[in-house]
């Protein structure tokens with residue numbers, strides 16, 4: 001039910017949002033159970049845990065056909081999804097020159113978005 005709920009909600013619901021939705025489906029479900037199950041699903045590699053920069057982790061069903069990363073703006077908090085392949089070259093470079101295998105699932109990259117940059121906010 002938890003996995004279904006994450007899939008049904010789509011996007012990157014927080015644990016609390018998953019709980020709200022799952023509770024509507026499964027009477028008597030408590031929050032600790034939902035959190036524990038999210039952890040277990042994450043450990044099993046069935047869902048990704050994402051830090052969207054809001055301090056509240058989001059969850060998403062891992063979908064190999066739709067791998068992406070998040071660009072999080074440190075000014076406005078806006079989140080943009082980019083296809084995973086934009087980091088392919090970086091991943092290849094790191095592997096080749098550092099023997100480092102980048103965990104390329106669902107990375108969060110923090111920076112400043114186009115609209116904040118165009119406002120000329122310093123930093």
Ligand SMILES: [Zn+2]
Pocket residue numbers: 073074075076077078112113114115116117
């Ligand atoms: Zn911004």
Ligand SMILES: [Zn+2]
Pocket residue numbers: 012050060068069070081106
């Ligand atoms: Zn995502």
